Amino acid sequence: MLGLVKGLKYTLKNLTKEKVTYDYPNKPLPLPDRFRGIQKFYPEKCIVCNQCMNICPTDCINLTGKKHPDPTKKGKIIDTYDINFELCILCDLCTEVCPTEAIIMTNNFELAEYSRDMLFKNLEWLDENDENIRQVNKP
Amino acid sequence: MIEELLQSSPGWANFGIFFLLGAVLLLIVLGFVTYGILAERKVLGYMQLRHGPNQVGGKWGLLQTVADVLKLLLKEDIIPKAADRPLFIIAPVIAFAPSFMVLATMPFTDKFQFADIGVGLLYYIAVSGLTTFGMLLGGWASNNKYALLGGMRASAQMISYEIPLVMSVLGVILLTGSLNLNDMVEAQKHGWFIILQPIGFVVFFIASIAELNRTPFDLPESENELVAGYHVEYSGFRWAFFMLAEYVYLFAMSALITVVFLGGWLAPISFLDFIPGAVWFALKFSVVVFVYIWLRATLPRFRADKLMEFGWKVLLPIALANIFLTALIKSLFF
Numbered sequence: 001m002l003g004l005v006k007g008l009k010y011t012l013k014n015l016t017k018e019k020v021t022y023d024y025p026n027k028p029l030p031l032p033d034r035f036r037g038i039q040k041f042y043p044e045k046c047i048v049c050n051q052c053m054n055i056c057p058t059d060c061i062n063l064t065g066k067k068h069p070d071p072t073k074k075g076k077i078i079d080t081y082d083i084n085f086e087l088c089i090l091c092d093l094c095t096e097v098c099p100t101e102a103i104i105m106t107n108n109f110e111l112a113e114y115s116r117d118m119l120f121k122n123l124e125w126l127d128e129n130d131e132n133i134r135q136v137n138k139p
Numbered sequence: 140m141i142e143e144l145l146q147s148s149p150g151w152a153n154f155g156i157f158f159l160l161g162a163v164l165l166l167i168v169l170g171f172v173t174y175g176i177l178a179e180r181k182v183l184g185y186m187q188l189r190h191g192p193n194q195v196g197g198k199w200g201l202l203q204t205v206a207d208v209l210k211l212l213l214k215e216d217i218i219p220k221a222a223d224r225p226l227f228i229i230a231p232v233i234a235f236a237p238s239f240m241v242l243a244t245m246p247f248t249d250k251f252q253f254a255d256i257g258v259g260l261l262y263y264i265a266v267s268g269l270t271t272f273g274m275l276l277g278g279w280a281s282n283n284k285y286a287l288l289g290g291m292r293a294s295a296q297m298i299s300y301e302i303p304l305v306m307s308v309l310g311v312i313l314l315t316g317s318l319n320l321n322d323m324v325e326a327q328k329h330g331w332f333i334i335l336q337p338i339g340f341v342v343f344f345i346a347s348i349a350e351l352n353r354t355p356f357d358l359p360e361s362e363n364e365l366v367a368g369y370h371v372e373y374s375g376f377r378w379a380f381f382m383l384a385e386y387v388y389l390f391a392m393s394a395l396i397t398v399v400f401l402g403g404w405l406a407p408i409s410f411l412d413f414i415p416g417a418v419w420f421a422l423k424f425s426v427v428v429f430v431y432i433w434l435r436a437t438l439p440r441f442r443a444d445k446l447m448e449f450g451w452k453v454l455l456p457i458a459l460a461n462i463f464l465t466a467l468i469k470s471l472f473f
Contacts, residue, residue, distance in 0.1 A: 004438075011186045011437045020188045 033135050036090045037109045040133050041081055041126035045102035048076040052094035052103060060087035061094060083126065085111055085119040095134075107132035145254070160253065164242060172386040173204045179432050186436040214375035219282065222372060226280035231373070231380035234273025237266045238387040245394045246320050248404045248416040259320040260312070263395060264305055267350070270384060271297040274359065277381070278369035289368025292443070293352065293359035299450040300349035300356075306458035307342035310465035311399055314473075324403035331407075333400040338461045340400050342454050347392050349450070352385065354435035358443055393427040394420075401427070 048065030065076035184191025196202025244259040246252040278290020315326040333340045349356040360368030370381045401423045404416030
């Protein structure tokens, strides 16, 4: 009988307590800085070393490079860079392996689309994905 | 006014007036059901540290139930092939009609009552017992074992708990000397029966939760054991009828507790008499409904084997002892 009163008191107290829910679609979720969200890509930083493509466990990254337009400079610059988000598991390996921090995780995670083709994100899209970028990108 | 109408000669005008009054009461009750469901969801939400409906109809979700009911009414009317068709169709009607019929005798204020029956309380309990029949029929006609189990549980539970319900209220009847609900309210001028009959009130309240199939006693429609109990196979407006019956009973039972134990439309202290009776009734009524919702948020479901034991071995003896005690007190002191 006493437990009953205890329970009733507890629920009555909860009535005015602060709610634990988030107002999610209206306000963005507060996420930690190490959250693994959709990558942001900096084409100007990329040196086309192919490490991200090689380390990717699901083979979702495809990239091609081309010769540097300035003939006096050595090396390549990026030509196309695609991530297939049907396959990507957001494992963070590509950003960890990148020597120039050309690819970095963000806190964006909303990937729902009406068509599977829309999940195929190209260089321009990943370049424009420049909100909520991870602040410190050290492993 | 009703008294005159009841005694006037029958005719179309008479019929029309009664029909109109009945329709008005139905609209009031539907309004209560709409906002009662919303209030329940809101209070449950707040007690579980969340907000409850807050999307449809502004910040408070005021149109949520309206939208839900609209969706139910627009749904396809599905009758399973193996179901007993006529019984399947008539079961929700049988379940709902008594819940509205019992309201006829309820004295909301000293003026606002439809039928001042001499045996008002008996009428309420007798007619409300019919709903069990609708639930059992619905469960049986669905031709589904979960529905049948739910229907059996519903009838077993409601019949068992009706006995302590009646027995606990006998103390009040002994003190009033009448079964008329108006007389009961008048008898509470000098003290509510919740103070004079505390044991009777507790037993009545517990039994009434069981009668309403609400949470500590919601075995007939336990979602996670019997899918949904007797109304598994029902959908759309037929299901809405079962739901409606449940909430109209919540309305009726809260009104009955207000009338029998909380002094109906009377003010708690005599100098507060200037506030109209309807306001007092609404206040007490709301408190009772809130307590029902509060209990639902707090207590888990009863175990099926403990349910019958609790009804027959605990509530019934306490109720009988209460009658004995009341009779003793009445013959010694009154």
